[in-house]
Amino acid sequence: MVDIKLYGASWCPDCRRAKKFLADQRVPYEWHDIESDPDGVRVVQERNDGKNTIPTIIFPDGSHLAEPSNEELAEKIGLERVAMQHVYDLIIIGGGPAGLTTAIYAARENLETLIVDSKGLGGQAGITERLDNYPGFPDGIGGADLADRFVKQAERYGVETLQAVSVTSVTDDGHRELDVETATGDHYHARAVLLATGSSYRRTDAEGEEDLIGAGIHFCATCDGPFYRGSEELMVIGGGNSGLEEGLFLAQFTNRVTIVEQGDALRGSRLLQDKVLNHPKIEIQLRHGVKAFRSKDDGSGKLGAVLVEDLASGEVIERHPAGVFVFIGLDPNTGFLQGLVSLDERGFIVTDPMFMTNVPGIFAAGDVRQGSTKQLASAVGEGAAVAIQIRGYLDRMEASA
Numbered sequence: 001m002v003d004i005k006l007y008g009a010s011w012c013p014d015c016r017r018a019k020k021f022l023a024d025q026r027v028p029y030e031w032h033d034i035e036s037d038p039d040g041v042r043v044v045q046e047r048n049d050g051k052n053t054i055p056t057i058i059f060p061d062g063s064h065l066a067e068p069s070n071e072e073l074a075e076k077i078g079l080e081r082v083a084m085q086h087v088y089d090l091i092i093i094g095g096g097p098a099g100l101t102t103a104i105y106a107a108r109e110n111l112e113t114l115i116v117d118s119k120g121l122g123g124q125a126g127i128t129e130r131l132d133n134y135p136g137f138p139d140g141i142g143g144a145d146l147a148d149r150f151v152k153q154a155e156r157y158g159v160e161t162l163q164a165v166s167v168t169s170v171t172d173d174g175h176r177e178l179d180v181e182t183a184t185g186d187h188y189h190a191r192a193v194l195l196a197t198g199s200s201y202r203r204t205d206a207e208g209e210e211d212l213i214g215a216g217i218h219f220c221a222t223c224d225g226p227f228y229r230g231s232e233e234l235m236v237i238g239g240g241n242s243g244l245e246e247g248l249f250l251a252q253f254t255n256r257v258t259i260v261e262q263g264d265a266l267r268g269s270r271l272l273q274d275k276v277l278n279h280p281k282i283e284i285q286l287r288h289g290v291k292a293f294r295s296k297d298d299g300s301g302k303l304g305a306v307l308v309e310d311l312a313s314g315e316v317i318e319r320h321p322a323g324v325f326v327f328i329g330l331d332p333n334t335g336f337l338q339g340l341v342s343l344d345e346r347g348f349i350v351t352d353p354m355f356m357t358n359v360p361g362i363f364a365a366g367d368v369r370q371g372s373t374k375q376l377a378s379a380v381g382e383g384a385a386v387a388i389q390i391r392g393y394l395d396r397m398e399a400s401a
């Protein structure tokens, strides 16, 4: 049941921020666009002394917030943003599948463990509509459901969690303790830190994209391509190596793959280009870009149409692929680590075979690690493996103290 009602307009940046904040915390809400809902205007004006103040957010207890900051929203929905103590055995930065798995293993070994996540716990898995290739669930499982199970299991072993709190820096004070600073200005200390901050798929930022992710817009062909078996058309955005490789992969499920690339030429390797150009099911649209994504009119909330713009003429064509796969790059979430640990040229964290970075006591696992496979089962596997390495590291430290 959705109890929070969010009134706003599609052009309002603060409304988009509030929507994103609630979605990041996986808090369900009902969206009312006051431009297409006259009753919405009345509600907003009634709550704000006749003014059209948006976003206006009405909560289940009848109270409301007008133009709230993320901090005010976090407080209102009861998120804990300050930890109970200042010193832990292990601090895990990032509460996705890798971080949560490490936490379960570490807490079972009686390590005092804190997880800090800038959004909601569960990471990318938590915002994935359906996972069909995670072992143990023969009929697939909803991403939010799986994430909730990870969190419950971690909490059962006493792991402490903070959500909507970004880590802004990690400092090695050279005295066997690491200092983790958060955006709330708090400092926490631990003898070991795990970096499990994942990576973010670049988005087109075209209108309508945010609401359709997982409902027709995807970032992983291995994960979601099989849902489109027997479809008429799939669209791939991006003509680099990933776009071409994934386009070839998707061709087995559909009658036609259209690859949309905004440049004058494909950017992938010569070999991939030859394969794509000679593939009977693949069509290339150069110098085109996505202008907007539209939902179906049937209220299903699924992708209905893609508006593709010819960048030379400005002409906009409406297309109706069954699904769209966006491959325009992947950025590791390592901006706050510059100068601390070794990163590769793309910003992924370099580790040794024991998952340790070049800084003793700082480990990395999951999608943020150089060479990771960007799959949930791998992230969980790395989470378990790194927990065992961290245990060994802490034992050695204790023995040498």
Ligand SMILES: Cc1cc2nc3c(=O)[nH]c(=O)nc-3n(C[C@H](O)[C@H](O)[C@H](O)COP(=O)(O)OP(=O)(O)OC[C@H]3O[C@@H](n4cnc5c(N)ncnc54)[C@H](O)[C@@H]3O)c2cc1C
Pocket (backbone or CB within 6 Å): 093, 094, 095, 096, 097, 098, 099, 116, 117, 118, 119, 120, 121, 122, 123, 124, 125, 127, 128, 130, 131, 132, 133, 134, 165, 166, 167, 168, 196, 197, 198, 199, 201, 214, 218, 219, 220, 222, 223, 224, 333, 336, 365, 366, 367, 368, 373, 374, 375, 376, 377, 379
């Ligand atoms: C739409 C989509 C569908 C997918 N479908 C599948 C699928 O079907 N099968 C499959 O195997 N894989 C799938 N994946 C990939 C899978 O979800 C990832 O491989 C997995 O979640 C990686 O786990 P992780 O813990 O390494 O990182 P993430 O899940 O990315 O978690 C990292 C966490 O770190 C947090 N964080 C980042 N920076 C900071 C900071 N500075 N401070 C604090 N916290 C921070 C983030 O908020 C996030 O919660 C999908 C991914 C997406 C986006």
